[in-house]
Amino acid sequence: MDDKSLSGDLQLFSAESVAAVPQESGTSFRGTFDQRLCFFRVTVVCGRLELLLSANISIGKESSTNERLDCEGIALKLYFYRVRYFVRKKCQVQMAMFCIHKCLKCGLRNQTLKQRGLSVYTSVYRVNEDDIKEKLQQHPGGSIDLQKDQNGIANLIINNPERKNAFSGTMMLDFRDRVEELEHWTNGKGLIVRGAENTFCSGSDLRAVKAMSNPEDGLRICMFMQNTLTRLLRLPLISVALVQGKALGGGAELTTACDFRLMTSGSEIRFVHKHMGLVPGWGGATRLIKLIGYRNALKLLSSAQHVNPATGLKIGLVDEILSSTDEGSCLEEAENWLNQYTGGSSQVIRAIKNVVVSGRELSQEESLKNEKSIFGTLWGSHANLKALDQNIKHN
Numbered sequence: 001m002d003d004k005s006l007s008g009d010l011q012l013f014s015a016e017s018v019a020a021v022p023q024e025s026g027t028s029f030r031g032t033f034d035q036r037l038c039f040f041r042v043t044v045v046c047g048r049l050e051l052l053l054s055a056n057i058s059i060g061k062e063s064s065t066n067e068r069l070d071c072e073g074i075a076l077k078l079y080f081y082r083v084r085y086f087v088r089k090k091c092q093v094q095m096a097m098f099c100i101h102k103c104l105k106c107g108l109r110n111q112t113l114k115q116r117g118l119s120v121y122t123s124v125y126r127v128n129e130d131d132i133k134e135k136l137q138q139h140p141g142g143s144i145d146l147q148k149d150q151n152g153i154a155n156l157i158i159n160n161p162e163r164k165n166a167f168s169g170t171m172m173l174d175f176r177d178r179v180e181e182l183e184h185w186t187n188g189k190g191l192i193v194r195g196a197e198n199t200f201c202s203g204s205d206l207r208a209v210k211a212m213s214n215p216e217d218g219l220r221i222c223m224f225m226q227n228t229l230t231r232l233l234r235l236p237l238i239s240v241a242l243v244q245g246k247a248l249g250g251g252a253e254l255t256t257a258c259d260f261r262l263m264t265s266g267s268e269i270r271f272v273h274k275h276m277g278l279v280p281g282w283g284g285a286t287r288l289i290k291l292i293g294y295r296n297a298l299k300l301l302s303s304a305q306h307v308n309p310a311t312g313l314k315i316g317l318v319d320e321i322l323s324s325t326d327e328g329s330c331l332e333e334a335e336n337w338l339n340q341y342t343g344g345s346s347q348v349i350r351a352i353k354n355v356v357v358s359g360r361e362l363s364q365e366e367s368l369k370n371e372k373s374i375f376g377t378l379w380g381s382h383a384n385l386k387a388l389d390q391n392i393k394h395n
């Protein structure tokens with residue numbers, strides 16, 4: 001193996017970067033230097049942010065490189081100081097520093113797909129999720145359960161069957177924590193989001209909604225849930241909502257934060273917001289338009305119609321109608337369905353999800369840059385070299 005492993009601490013500087021980056025933890029990097037290709041693959045870990053960088057670097061003798069790297073829309077400057085390359089195949093990076101070149105104001109919100117736990121609103125509205133935490137804690141009930149298996153498939157279960165799996169305040173907090181746990185699950189490939197006891201989710205717990213019906217709390221909850229669902233959608237896992245029974249209000253919105261939706265016969269998805277004097281607030285309208293188009297989204301939201309599996313399939317909201325109805329068999333069917341897409345190396349599956357999400361969320365130029373970065377992490381990787389060795393034919 002020619003690659004050399006690198007790791008160390010990065011020194012952050014510039015006032016802008018200090019303001020923009022979570023400061024609770026240090027900044028470090030780990031990466032490899034491919035001697036044959038003169039290519040760096042570096043992951044910069046900066047608080048909860050994780051950025052993948054890759055760069056060609058010209059070497060031959062002792063050199064000092066200031067390589068500007070545009071990464072995921074954030075202009076970063078990564079300085080490798082005194083990169084030494086000796087003929088005796090020894091590579092040494094003595095010091096590395098980077099600065100965030102531009103203030104991240106909106107770039108961070110929209111473009112950092114590899115974000116780790118950072119609120120999508122942090123840089124724009126400076127919302128502190130802790131503001132609403134205390135209030136949500138006052139509305140307990142149910143739980144969000146996470147089961148991760150050895151094969152890289154997890155189940156996220158909305159568990160409050162007495163209230164048709166409505167989200168209590170503590171479940172909203174739990175949900176954020178479970179999503180954060182999944183962000184750190186580096187072996188994961190797939191995720192099934194489902195409800196306990198044969199029904200999906202009836203939205204927010206109406207008792208909590210009534211208790212927090214003032215606009216300030218409403219907006220805080222809205223932002224909190226938008227953050228969590230955005231993070232769910234951006235997970236490097238292929239996710240599927242398994243809809244049994246009813247997915248109402250916030251529950252319908254939750255289905256749109258998964259990559260795919262599977263429905264069992266007799267189940268329904270229904271955006272009941274209009275009847276509650278509301279519009280979706282968990283990001284459901286924004287995602288719905290991307291899924292089924294402007295006109296279909298307008299129809300569903302303005303009619304609050306029941307979407308049964310057949311209609312769901314017809315308008316493109318739903319990917320498959322499952323034939324079983326009992327809980328165990330549905331889950332097995334959903335797992336088999338998901339397995340079609342999660343076979344193979346987790347590094348590759350996660351990279352695929354990353355480039356597809358970036359293609360949807362970023363501008364063409366930024367997405368191309370991201371694709372290049374991700375490609376750089378796979379070229380010459382273990383999975384890639386193994387495939388080359390096997391001389392695979394695709395006929």
Ligand SMILES: CC[C@H](C(=O)O)C(=O)SCCNC(=O)CCNC(=O)[C@H](O)C(C)(C)COP(=O)(O)OP(=O)(O)OC[C@H]1O[C@@H](n2cnc3c(N)ncnc32)[C@H](O)[C@@H]1OP(=O)(O)O
Nearest residue numbers: 162163164166202203204205206207248249250273276281
């Ligand atoms: C609109 C968006 C908003 C947001 O936060 O952004 C929301 O999501 S608000 C919530 C929208 N959802 C609802 O309004 C659901 C209202 N409930 C129903 O329509 C029905 O209960 C239904 C269809 C979910 C289930 O009907 P079913 O006949 O099968 O059962 P029950 O009605 O007897 O329900 C059993 C038990 O669950 C309680 N329940 C159901 N949903 C909720 C909920 N969202 N919040 C609190 N409690 C809920 C229901 O009241 C029953 O409890 P009980 O003590 O027996 O009355």
